[in-house]
Each structure stands twice: as C-alpha cells, then as structure tokens.
Amino acid sequence: MKNLHDEKEVLQEERSILTAPLQRRSFLQFAGAGAAGIALIAAGCKKDKHIDDGAGNMGGVTLDFKDDLGVLNYAYALEQLEAAFYIQVAATPYANISAPELAYFKDIQFHEIAHREFFKNALGQAAIAGLEVDFSKINFADRTSVLGTAKAFEDLGVSAYNGAGKLLKSTAYLTLAGKIVSVEARHAAYIRELISPNSFSNVEVVDAVNGLDKSRDPKAVLAIAGGFVKTKINVINL
Template sequence: MTSLDGLLPFDRDGALAETCTRAQLLRGAAAVGGAAALGAAGSPARAAESPGGDVAILNYALTLEELQAAFYSEAEQAGALDGALARQATVVGGHERAHVTALRSVLARRAIAKPAFDFGGVTERPEQFRATAVAFEDLAVAVYKDQAPRIASREYLAAAIAIASVEARHAAWIRRLAGRLPAADAFDEPLPRAEALRLVRSTGFIAERPRTEGRRRPRFTG
C-alpha cells in the first residue's frame, strides 16, 4: 500500500490524489516534527475528561491552523497565483493567520511551539495549490466537527466554533474555484484524530526544518 492509498477513503473528490499524481507530494514517511506536534493532542477520550484535555484539543487545532496559515502565506509570497485564486489565497491566508493568533491568545503559555513546514513547491503551481487547498479545507472542517463536541470549557468551545464555521466557508469557496460542488452532502462526517494525523503525516508538509522547493524562497516558509 502506498501513502496515497491511505488517503483515498477521505479524499472522495480526488483532490489529494490529483496533487500526488502531479507533484508527487505524498512521500509516505512521517515527519518527526509533525508527529510530535499533532501527537500532543492525546486520545479523544482523554481530551474530553479534563481542562487539560481541552488544552490538548486546542493545540491539535492550532497545529492544523499553523499548517494552513503557512501554506497560504507562502502562496501569497510566491506570487504564482492570479485572479480569483490569488484573491482566495489572500483572504483565507489572513483568516488562517487570525485563527492562529486567536488560538495562541486563548492557550497563552500552554500553546505548542510553531512547527516547521515544507510544501515542496506546491504553493508555486496554481493547479497543485488549488487541489491542496481543497483537501486542507475539507480536512479542517472534518477535524473541528470531530473535536468540538469533546471540549468541556465554554471559552475553548466558543473559540473552536467561531473558527469552524469560517473553515466551512473556506471549503465551499475553494471547492467552487476548483469546479467541485461546494456542499457535496447534506451532512458532514467527522474525521477521527488518528485518521487526520495519518493524513497530515502522509503529506510530509510538516517537517523537521523549513525548506522550500521551487523558483523562489517565499518569506513565510517555515
């Protein structure tokens, strides 16, 4: 089984498969930094039991928000996008950076360190950027749907819900730009933490140290 095979059950629209085929981005080896950062979230059962569990859930969300923020920021700096796609990257990038700021503000000293990222040049190729953005936004919606009911703190839940609804709008926006149905189903399915962790590991986008492939070295990389 290849790393792509493990993504197919979630990647129902073929967004990640398209990215893998064209850019060979899904390298299969788990990134050590990403595993450590996402692993801090702990088990879902434990997360629901205590305020400490809530911190773990928000740090899990923070890692995914950092991933998205870095992705869009690098795309903006690369300057390879234009038209509606460039507009989407600029607006959504601002949102994702705001999400990171908000989660770090709520978590304060309990927030994890920012991971390093390596997007393998995908931010400099419009078709690959678009396909990856579809997968990221769908992933974010599914992760928040899975984790939000497990949050005990009203303050933390409010922060998560405020972000989750915006992520759903992001998903609809990029799906429309990709020629996909903005709302493919009547109900969204949650994505368990273990499955999400496996997906993120498979991309290799969370790395031990910053590195960018491509013509330029965007300022926000890492």
C-alpha cells in the same frame, strides 16, 4: 477552575476577532484581543506542559488530550499548517492567477494567521512549539496543485473541528470552535467552486442522507496532516 462568568467573558472578548468585518491586515490587530479571557480560564485549570526537546526538533511536540487545552493545541497545530500554506500561496502566486483569486488567497491568509495567533496567545505557556512544515509535494507555481492542496486542507480542517467538538468540555470553547469551523467551511466551498462550479456540496464532504458535513477523529486528521509536517506530533490520552 473556570466558571460561567469566565466563559461569558471569553465569548465577549473574542467577538471582535471572529465577527468584526474583515479589513485584511487590520484584522490581525484583533488576534490577541480575546486571548486573555481564555488564558485566564486556563490559568485556573490544570495546565498542560509546553513540551519541547530543547533542541527543537528531536522529540517533536505532544498533544495531550487529557483536557480542553489539549484540544485547543490540536486546533493550534492545524491552524499553523493552514496559515503557513496560505502565506506561501500569497507570497508566490501561481502563474496567470486572476486578480479576484489573488485577493481571495490574501484574505484567507489573514483569516488563518488570525486563527493561529488566537490559539497561540490564548494557550500561552501551555501552547505547543511551532511546527516545521514540509510543502515539498506542492507546486506553488501551478494552479491545479495549489487548489488541490487548498481543497484537501480546508476539507480536512472542517472534518477536524467537527470530530473534535465532542472532546470539549467547555461550552465557551465549543462556541469558539463552531465559529471558526464555519469560516473554514466558507473557504472550502469557495475553493471547490474554483475547481469545479456547483461542487460545494459534493458527497465527498456532505452526507447526502443527513445533510451533514463529515468529521474525522484527531488520529485520522493527524495521519493526513502529517504528510505536510516535519515535526513529530505525539498523541496521548485520546
């Protein structure tokens, strides 16, 4: 099982991933750097199954929340969705996109790819299979459609991490989740500014009384995200 020494190693190794200055593609070289630490911890624990149906699409994937690995797979699933979306946005920019907006979307693309690859490498054989996305509802040639979807994904991501934090037992994993959700919140604020200036603290996402971002439990998050994923996602032990 993991111990305090193991958790400190994880935090030290992931520092280059989540705190190093972003240099676009060079950022990706760090994606696997901290994964070894988490993989070592996972190896000392009861492993989750890599659930697949053999054909790749009939039985889908299962998120088993019996331990921290299930929560990490949950985050991995969401990061797969976000990465796929921003890769498409950067590859097929909408009409008349400004240079600053295109640069932003390219940067956020690399953030999300790094998050996705970090979880994939960290989980190793415990990782769920890759998800097949469905973006048929999105018009990538239209700014309003892209920004509206980006806002929905970013707000959903922040609420997902906030809602899943209480399920984590490892303080190392909780710290990692906190560092990632803060990046997602920066994305969310920027997207809201593009859509409507001074809307970054909109009451839709921030509790006006307590000044806290809202949270959603995994079932609520997956019900929303499921509209953009073809792969069936099963949830157990939640």
